[in-house]
Amino acid sequence: MRFSLFLFLFLLSAPVYCQVIVVDKDLPYVSLGRSIDYFVDPGGQLTIDQVVKKGVQGQFLKASADILNLGNTKSAFWIKVSYFNKTHHKAYLVLDIASIEDVTFYSPVGPGQFVKIHTGSLVPANAKVIHANNYIFTLPESLYNIGIQTIYLRLKTNNILLVPLKIAVSERLIEGINLTERLESVYIGILSALFFFNLSVFIRSKDRTYFYYSVYILSLFVYMVFYFRGYAYYLGDDFRIFINTYPHIFLALGSIAGIAFSSSFLNLSILIPQSKRVIQLLIACWIFTALVCLFGYKSYSSALVQILTATTSVVVWLLGMIAFLRGYRPALYYVIAWLFVCLTSVWVVLSLSNVFVYREIIITIAPLGFIFELLLLSLALGDRLKDLNAGTLVIQSDKLRIQEENIYLIRTQNERLEKIVESRTTVLRKIVRSLEEANADKSRLFSIIAHDLRSPFNSLTSLYSLNDLDLLSLDEVKMLLNESRKSFDHIHNTLNNLLYWAQSQLKGISTVPSRFSMRILINDLMQVYQPLLVRKNIKAKLVITDGADVYADLNQIKLVVRNLLDNAIKFTPLNRSIHLKIWGDENFIYADVCNPVAGDLNIDQLAKDTNMQPAYGTSNERGVGLGLQLCRDFAERNNGQLKVSKEEGRVVLRFNIPKFKAGIS
Numbered sequence: 001m002r003f004s005l006f007l008f009l010f011l012l013s014a015p016v017y018c019q020v021i022v023v024d025k026d027l028p029y030v031s032l033g034r035s036i037d038y039f040v041d042p043g044g045q046l047t048i049d050q051v052v053k054k055g056v057q058g059q060f061l062k063a064s065a066d067i068l069n070l071g072n073t074k075s076a077f078w079i080k081v082s083y084f085n086k087t088h089h090k091a092y093l094v095l096d097i098a099s100i101e102d103v104t105f106y107s108p109v110g111p112g113q114f115v116k117i118h119t120g121s122l123v124p125a126n127a128k129v130i131h132a133n134n135y136i137f138t139l140p141e142s143l144y145n146i147g148i149q150t151i152y153l154r155l156k157t158n159n160i161l162l163v164p165l166k167i168a169v170s171e172r173l174i175e176g177i178n179l180t181e182r183l184e185s186v187y188i189g190i191l192s193a194l195f196f197f198n199l200s201v202f203i204r205s206k207d208r209t210y211f212y213y214s215v216y217i218l219s220l221f222v223y224m225v226f227y228f229r230g231y232a233y234y235l236g237d238d239f240r241i242f243i244n245t246y247p248h249i250f251l252a253l254g255s256i257a258g259i260a261f262s263s264s265f266l267n268l269s270i271l272i273p274q275s276k277r278v279i280q281l282l283i284a285c286w287i288f289t290a291l292v293c294l295f296g297y298k299s300y301s302s303a304l305v306q307i308l309t310a311t312t313s314v315v316v317w318l319l320g321m322i323a324f325l326r327g328y329r330p331a332l333y334y335v336i337a338w339l340f341v342c343l344t345s346v347w348v349v350l351s352l353s354n355v356f357v358y359r360e361i362i363i364t365i366a367p368l369g370f371i372f373e374l375l376l377l378s379l380a381l382g383d384r385l386k387d388l389n390a391g392t393l394v395i396q397s398d399k400l401r402i403q404e405e406n407i408y409l410i411r412t413q414n415e416r417l418e419k420i421v422e423s424r425t426t427v428l429r430k431i432v433r434s435l436e437e438a439n440a441d442k443s444r445l446f447s448i449i450a451h452d453l454r455s456p457f458n459s460l461t462s463l464y465s466l467n468d469l470d471l472l473s474l475d476e477v478k479m480l481l482n483e484s485r486k487s488f489d490h491i492h493n494t495l496n497n498l499l500y501w502a503q504s505q506l507k508g509i510s511t512v513p514s515r516f517s518m519r520i521l522i523n524d525l526m527q528v529y530q531p532l533l534v535r536k537n538i539k540a541k542l543v544i545t546d547g548a549d550v551y552a553d554l555n556q557i558k559l560v561v562r563n564l565l566d567n568a569i570k571f572t573p574l575n576r577s578i579h580l581k582i583w584g585d586e587n588f589i590y591a592d593v594c595n596p597v598a599g600d601l602n603i604d605q606l607a608k609d610t611n612m613q614p615a616y617g618t619s620n621e622r623g624v625g626l627g628l629q630l631c632r633d634f635a636e637r638n639n640g641q642l643k644v645s646k647e648e649g650r651v652v653l654r655f656n657i658p659k660f661k662a663g664i665s
Contacts, residue, residue: 020148021083023091029176031066031164031360037080044076048106048114051078068163069358072302079153092173094166095135098230105137106152121244124237133230158299160352191221212261219254248301252290255312256283262316266323275319310349313342341373511553511637515660518582519547532569539577546584551660552638560631564653568595588656596650
């Protein structure tokens with residue numbers, strides 16, 4: 001009771017500008033900016049004694065926010081913290097930010113005497129300070145329940161100066177640090193996973209969009225984790241000092257990669273070609289900011305970063321919205337992601353500019369906003385990849401289909417060309433064969449004219465040019481007349497065959513079928529050839545088993561039978577016999593002319609369509625080689641066929657023609 005009264009009276013006696021922080025186990029681990037005072041040292045030349053006097057004179061200002069935002073200035077700031085430790089345990093002052101370049105801690109050791117501890121982001125670690133991602137100072141020890149302690153901090157930096165100060169005993173300090181580290185380890189793990197995943201996708205797909213996104217994640221990871229949250233100390237003092245000297249280079253690199261990612265992801269060159277100048281201007285501004293930071297003007301680059309961060313976020317969000325409104329569906333997640341980043345960036349920038357009060361939640365919200373943006377952008381990339389895969393599958397399917405169609409067209413075209421070539425080859429072969437036959441016919445015609453016709457005519461001319469016919473006896477005259485009769489018969493038969501053959505070759509013969517009897521036709525022709533049969537002592541045997549009428553061209557069939565009989569008589573040896581047989585089946589009448597032959601006979605040569613070779617009979621009768629060809633042509637013209645075979649030493653020439661049936665006209 002007595003102690004409480006003493007404390008109450010003591011606090012009342014303290015100056016009104018000094019607020020005392022009571023340290024106990026219930027003191028929350030939060031920023032205590034409203035419980036501290038600060039003094040602005042524009043020239044940065046004041047000593048601790050001068051500052052203490054300023055405090056006694058009441059020139060310190062009372063903070064109005066939990067986290068002091070002292071702006072981007074070259075001034076030094078003095079912080080005065082008065083506290084009263086009610087516990088038996090050590091208390092700690094935590095400056096929960098690692099980016100302040102010059103930090104000096106003044107701890108009283110006696111009246112007007114202070115111990116000075118210097119540290120900062122650009123100096124090597126001090127063993128008297130716990131230097132992690134913050135600065136932890138051990139508060140002076142004091143006897144239990146005795147006196148109010150006052151410590152001073154001198155802060156100076158070439159950046160926006162934020163002062164999140166906390167006081168805690170060991171238990172609260174460990175709890176607070178563990179909670180913060182657990183939260184931050186989560187988003188550090190997420191960032192690492194996103195980076196390596198998108199990097200692996202880029203390596204596999206070679207898609208530049210994933211490369212830009214990977215650089216974007218890596219650069220902002222360095223800026224957010226190593227600089228903004230102060231974890232660069234894990235990699236040593238040299239790396240920590242480097243990061244804190246040139247932090248905005250990494251932010252600029254990340255922003256440029258983010259702009260390039262947005263341009264590639266949204267297909268701005270196609271969807272919004274007018275955006276090219278805007279994109280180029282933003283990239284140029286970020287390059288300029290990086291150069292300003294590189295040349296040591298960190299304070300100016302910090303001011304540029306605030307403007308460009310908000311501007312870039314708004315611009316790329318608007319471009320995404322335009323692309324989405326123009327029908328680019330994968331931009332949906334992109335618009336949502338950048339909307340969140342845009343709002344977060346604008347809020348942070350305005351808070352840093354003291355438009356809004358800078359609160360401790362911003363330290364947590366800024367990284368979480370970045371994480372949330374990356375997750376949504378990953379969804380956008382996944383959606384885009386799905387569309388690309390679907391489009392790729394469609395393209396591949398179309399290519400395969402086109403390839404199959406091309407293969408089919410090539411195959412069918414090849415088959416068609418092969419058929420055309422084969423057809424043309426066949427036609428050419430026929431033409432060649434026809435030309436060869438025509439050439440042979442020409443030669444044969446010349447031979448016929450030169451020998452077969454000229455010789456009989458010469459004989460007749462010689463006979464009738466004799467001047468001494470009166471000197472010949474009657475028997476000699478008869479003999480000459482008989483010989484001339486043979487010449488006339490030969491000339492007549494040859495001219496007749498030539499006429500029919502020429503007409504058939506010139507397509508001048510028209511087949512006019514009619515009804516007639518083969519029996520009567522053959523009997524009539526046998527009487528005509530009877531003198532020849534008698535001369536060679538050849539017997540003709542006719543057998544008729546079917547006497548039905550036929551339906552064919554009478555003159556053509558008569559020529560066929562006459563040529564077959566003529567050949568049979570010509571090639572039959574003396575004193576032999578010729579067999580003729582007329583027989584039939586249901587549809588045709590067949591005529592067989594059989595005769596023996598002397599010597600070997602080439603049946604294959606007789607069966608050829610093109611056979612026009614002349615031959616000599618058993619009594620040296622000469623033919624012109626047209627007979628069998630005419631027989632074959634005329635038989636086919638009358639729906640029949642001429643066949644040649646050899647049976648028991650005899651040649652059999654057989655042709656058939658249709659029977660006459662009622663109703664045929």
